Amino acid sequence: MLKDGLTYPIEGDGALKNILIGGILLIFSWLLIPAFIAIGYLIKVGSTTTQNKDLMPAFGDWFRLLKRGFVGWVIAIAYAIIPLVLYAALAFLFLSVIGLGEAAQSEIAFGVGIIGIFILALLWMVIGALIYYTVPAALINYGSKNSIKAAFDFSTLKRIWFTKQYFIAALIPIFLNIIQSIIIAILGITLIGWVLVPFIAFYFQVAIFRIFGLAIREVGGRSGL
Numbered sequence: 001m002l003k004d005g006l007t008y009p010i011e012g013d014g015a016l017k018n019i020l021i022g023g024i025l026l027i028f029s030w031l032l033i034p035a036f037i038a039i040g041y042l043i044k045v046g047s048t049t050t051q052n053k054d055l056m057p058a059f060g061d062w063f064r065l066l067k068r069g070f071v072g073w074v075i076a077i078a079y080a081i082i083p084l085v086l087y088a089a090l091a092f093l094f095l096s097v098i099g100l101g102e103a104a105q106s107e108i109a110f111g112v113g114i115i116g117i118f119i120l121a122l123l124w125m126v127i128g129a130l131i132y133y134t135v136p137a138a139l140i141n142y143g144s145k146n147s148i149k150a151a152f153d154f155s156t157l158k159r160i161w162f163t164k165q166y167f168i169a170a171l172i173p174i175f176l177n178i179i180q181s182i183i184i185a186i187l188g189i190t191l192i193g194w195v196l197v198p199f200i201a202f203y204f205q206v207a208i209f210r211i212f213g214l215a216i217r218e219v220g221g222r223s224g225l
Helices: 004-011 015-027 033-050 062-104 107-146 148-152 154-161 162-186 189-224
Strands: none
Touching: 004 015, 004 033, 004 162, 004 189, 015 033, 015 189, 033 107, 033 148, 033 189, 062 148, 062 162, 107 148, 107 162, 148 162, 148 189, 162 189
């Protein structure tokens, strides 16, 4: 999967053009619409991969990419909102305990609050990992079936999430992000290098969605998803 993911963005006659367009979209992502178009394209990369297409899709049908990207963003927010709200409630509870401990000068309450902060830090990492792990499959399933319901079809998604293929696919981007950070740090030494950063970033994002798509394709081929 790693080799395929790294070579996929540079294969085909239109590959360079796609990377250039994607990089430009990232440069102007602060305008939001380009960001949604880029997200829509990445979802398309993952979904076309699950459909046994091995070349990057061309940019086109901009409104559809925009719509798909916006819906994908909403899906990601939906996956994040419940755990984040629960986390906020727990954080408020523990911080209240600390406040009461200080007000009453209770060492026990203060100690419980400090332990709570440590637990909250660990819980924050767990929540972040869960969101990172679950969202790509939801986005790609949405893109493959062109249905928002597919992003919340948990009976199907569970058969993807709890597989070795998907777990490995989720680990690879951690390595790729380290490589990306090193490259960007090196490029950042010069002004010309900084110009290349958004294009490098888009290349890696395409590779990551390709890798997730490959894992889902393999799981689907075996289980008939």
